[in-house]
Amino acid sequence: MEEKKIVSVSLFSGAGGLDVASFLAGVPVVSSTDFDSDCIKTLKMNELFENSEVIEGDLHQIESSVFSDILRKRDYDKFIVIGGAPCQPFSKAGYWVGNNTRKGINDPRATLVDEYLRVVCDLHPDGFVFENVESLLHPTNRVIVDRFIEIITEQGYKYKIVRANALDYGVSQKRKRLFILGTLGEFQSDEPRKTHCAPEECERTGLLPYVNVGEVIAGYDGPEYYEPEEETKGGTYYSDLCEVPPGMNYKALTAWYGYENPKFVADKRFWSFLLKLSPDMPSWTITAQPGPWVGPFHWDNRRLRVPEIAAIQTFPKGYKFYGSRRSVQKQIGNAVPALMGKAMIEFVKESLQK
Incomplete structure (x- = not known):
């Protein structure tokens, strides 16, 4: 037929x-x-x-x-x-x-x-x-x-x-x-x-295993893909972000997780606060309008780059987006x-x- x-x-x-x-x-x-x-x-x-x-x-x-x-x-x-x-x-x-x-x-x-x-x-x-x-x-x-x-x-x-x-x-x-x-x-x-x-x-x-995010965004971590907007260094919570293990959020820095000198209280922040990807796990939801310390962040303690969030959303490689960084994030999210x-x-x- x-x-x-x-x-x-x-x-x-x-x-x-x-x-x-x-x-x-x-x-x-x-x-x-x-x-x-x-x-x-x-x-x-x-x-x-x-x-x-x-x-x-x-x-x-x-x-x-x-x-x-x-x-x-x-x-x-x-x-x-x-x-x-x-x-x-x-x-x-x-x-x-x-x-x-x-x-x-x-x-x-x-x-x-x-x-x-x-x-x-x-x-x-x-x-x-x-x-x-x-x-x-x-x-x-x-x-x-x-x-x-x-x-x-x-x-x-x-x-x-x-x-x-x-x-x-x-x-x-x-x-x-x-x-x-x-x-x-x-x-x-x-x-x-x-x-x-x-x-x-x-x-x-008989199905395939879930795809881990490290596999999907591999190749976009080079200096040629650098974006000024990815920078977190010098920010209010940068040192805290660095302490969060890959695959965790701010709760890793609370008494709930056994953190010695708790910096936050579990369940008092939105769950995606200081949320960090692990290369060996899938990503959490890519959002359209993330706050300044809302993840998911890259495991290298930076914000995700446009080709990375596009890849996580399974846009074809090389797909083009028009607009400011804020507009593009919204479009992809x-x-x-x-x-x-x-x-x-x-x-x-x-x-x-x-």
């Missing part, structure tokens, strides 16, 4: 994490869109998008017909919509500041989920991939998921809700995300295909790890081949 040609329309494309995933899954992206001008410039800087129509604009202001017109010019058998509405209203990190100061579902950005659904309902694609933070399932936000499911079911879609960890798909990063996957076809299996697992489970499962997204898109693609 000849494989059907499937293409994708990308919404909330950002720096292109899910778009790269789509290309990796053999589903060319015909259109990418974002409201952030730096993200748009990032996409246009990369050859991967030379045949994609890259649109800068707020999705609230972009008619669905814009995407219909683009699709009409392309040769394909079926198409899917991919994207994740900006997730800050639902981020687990938001719970740190307490429910009273979080806007949650009352945040105007939550309406971007409606815009995603609007495009899906108008275009009626053969399938879709929707990504967001896992805490979208928290009782505070659950109404959004329930309404999402109600709408896509009315549109005739079968769906899967997948709580995924990037580690299981070859990403060297502990990063949990929620995916809602939809198809007008038939899912061929219960869940997207995992490729990696904990080392002690490999013999039983907000992205869907490409290998994780690839597994999700392949799962939907498989359901459309018959």
